[in-house]
Amino acid sequence: MLAPTPILTLTIESGSQDHDTELHVHPGGQGLWVARMAYSLGADVVLCGPFGGETGTVLAHLAEKENLRVRAVGTAGSNGAYLHDRRGGQREELAFMAPSRLDRHEVDDLYGTVLVEALDADVCVITGTYPASVLPGSFFGRLVGDLRAAGIKTVADLSGDAARQAARSGVDVLKMSHTELVEAELATDDSLPELELGARKLIDAGVRVVMVSRAADPALLVTAAHVREVVAPSVTTVDHRGAGDSMTAGIAVAVGRGLGIAEAARLGAAAGALNVTRRGLGTGHREQIERFAEQISVHDVDDREDPGAHPGDE
Known part of the structure; x- marks a missing residue:
């Protein structure tokens, strides 16, 4: 798994007793949240990312404590960090330190690390950067292209130029949010017809x-032959953050198991839906998620025959 911007997360919470305060420290960022959920679903996760400075030292240690096999690329700069206050019931950002931009040698080291590790994997999960300036979009296109040539399946959760580059290189599964499609000017708004057009x-x-x-x-599942809605039972949201990352993890784990794309969508939707009922981003229990996936329905929105469709679309 490529996690190009691991972030140290510090959250202030109310304690169990009146007037108590708790401070929680966790490895975070998109790649770490996807990795955490993938591990919860039974995957053996190898996490490739840049780690530097005080924050990077803490991050790598905490990630390994969460049973992730870390392949750290040392950097001169530091990883990012944020401090959130949730004592009032909602997340209030008190401070954010952006990660350092990687220099060309660090970019090369990261590329070689993730490429070699992916060649031994059932699937390579590719997550994006925040901010986007940490890595050039071409990095993602090159990586997807090289892995495709080697016959390695790829699942990407990207936006902006990184998503466009990965798309042109033939990524197997690309997960994007409705807002990311609009921001990328692939759709003019978030209406169903426009989102379908952007996905196509x-x-x-x-x-x-x-x-x-x-x-x-409901999420949209789009292939050359079909447009489907993926419908999960309604649940009460405790924290919506991390739902999309959990969805990506579920899809990737299912693809790694060799399941069809509809089953992958169900597992991804189940992981995302149950994650919003929890306070921990990218957390959950495999048995609960797999049982919940049985309640996810995948309905055809558009079922046109396409002789050029892939046999794995079903």
């Missing part, structure tokens, strides 16, 4: 499967 642009560019998360609305 990515399919035409070379993506095999596009999964569009839509917050509380």
Whole structure:
């Protein structure tokens, strides 16, 4: 798994007793949240990412404590960090330190690390950067292209130029949110027809499967042959953050197991739906998620025959 911007997360919480305060420290960022959920679902996760400075030292140690096999690329700069206050019931950001931009030697080291590790994997999960300036978009296109040539399946959760580059290189599964499609000017708004149009642009560019998360609305599962809605039972949201990352993890684990894309969508939707009922981002229990996946329905929105469709679309 590629996690290009691990972030140290510090959260202030109310304690169990009146007037108590608790401080929680965790490894975070998109890649770490995806990795954590993938491990919860039974995957053996190898995490490739840049680690530097005081924050990087703490991050690598905490990630290994969560049973992730870390392949750290040393950097001169520091990893990012944020401090959130949740004592009032909602997350209030008190401070954020952005991660350092990687220099060309660090970019090369990261590329070689993730490429070699992915060659031994059932699936390579590729997550994005925040801010986008940490890595050039071409990095993601090169990586997807090289892995595709080697016959390695890829699942990416990307936005902006990184998503476009990965699409052109033929990523197997690309997960994007409805807002990311609009921000990338692939859709003019978040209406169903526009999101379908935006997803089909990515399919035409070379993506095999596009999964569009839509917050509380059913996700869209788009292939060359079909457009489907992925509908999960309604649940009460405790924290919506991390739902999309959990969805990506579920899809990737299912792809690694060799399941069909509809089953992958169900597992991803179940992981995302149950994660919003929890306070821990990217957390959950495998048995609960797999049972909940049985309650996820995948409905055809558009079922046109396409002789060029991939046999694994079903």
